[in-house]
Amino acid sequence: MTYSRVGVVTGANKGIGLAVVRQLALQYPKSPLNNGPLLIYLTARDKGRGEAAVKDLEQDTQLKNAKALKANGGLSEIKFHALDITDSSSIKTLVDDLKEAHGDGVDFVINNAGIALDGFNAQVVKTTLGCNYYSTLEACHAFLPLLKPTGRMVNVASMSGKLNKYSDEIRNRFLASKTEDDVTSIMKDFASAVEAGKEKEAGFPSAAYAVSKAGLVGATRALARTEKENGGKVLINSCCPGYVDTDMSKHNGTKSPDEGAQTPVMLAIQDIKGQTGEFWQSEKLFEW
Structure with missing residues (x-):
């Protein structure tokens, strides 16, 4: 089968990632970008869990009733592909397979994979x-070279990455950052301060996940800026799905995974008026 559109969702065997795949299939028929069949790659580290997630979606009552999937005469097909973003060879394998299968490129990537560890120390910070x-x-x-000129990249960050938890100096460094190196230098300073047990004196919160997501928002802005300066037209944005009831929030979240999926899905397949390098929440632009 040939596909008019191809998308990739990382960390998608459960939680927000799984809901993103479901919502893409449900919402694509009414998307202004619908120009024919959509193939969604559901990726996950664990092959068994990833394949089970695809089977679950194929039996999903909502998707069946909506006739969203190809098996029911719908527009979307979901395939599993292994991906562990912490393993460079795993990233390369997926990229090589996508290149081979889709020579004309991919339409969107939603980078959802991430971790939230308990505790706070130098090792937790390093891993996070x-x-x-x-x-x-x-x-x-x-992924960026694989994306079509009209492509989209969406990085799932978090409101915990907002800059109101930092000293004025660190906050201003984030806001003034123009390149990924600028942001990486802040991440390195954070890790060094934690090693010395002085992150608070250095102007950082004692929170590995929050700082990692602040870094991701800053780096996404920088990536979008570089893409634009180099004449590229790929739209690159970051977003917060909200406080979602998932394993990652220890099921304390107030939003359902489907509600959390709305903003990433909007950034991938709806008309966002050419906005790039922005941070979004609740389907709106949000101040970082």
């Missing part, structure tokens, strides 16, 4: 930044 910041950016750079 490693996945949520460094590995996500590695994936962004690997």
Whole structure:
């Protein structure tokens, strides 16, 4: 089968990622970008869980009733592909497979994969930044050349990455950052301050996840700026899905996963008036 559109969702075997895949299939028929069949790659680290998630979606009552999937005469098809964003060879395998299968490119990537660990110490910070910041950016750079000129990249960040938790100096460094290196230097300073047990004196919160997501928002802005300066037209945005009831929030969230999926899905397949390098929440532009 040939597809008019191809999208990739990372970390999609459960929670917000799984809901994003479901909502893409449900909303695509009414999307202004609908120009024929859509293939969505549901990616996850664990093959068994990823394939089980695809099977669950194929039996999903909402999708069946909406006749959203190809099996019911709908526009969308969902396929599993393994991806561990913390493993460079895993990223390369997916990129190579996408290149081979879709020579004319991919339409959107939603980078949802991430971790939230309990506790706070130098090791937790290193692991959290490693996945949520460094590995996500590695994936962004690997995916970007695959995206069509009309493509979209959406990085799922968090309101915990807002800048009201930092000293004026650190906040101003974030806001003044123009390149990924600028943002990475802030991440390095945070990790060093934690190692020394002095992150608060250095102007940071004692929160690995929050700082990793602030970094992701800043780096997404920088990536979008570079894309524009180089003449590219891919729209690159970050967003907060809200406080969602998932394993990551220990099921304390107030939004359902489907509600949390709305903003990432909007940024991937709705008309966003060419906005790029922005931070979004509740389907609106939000001040970082």
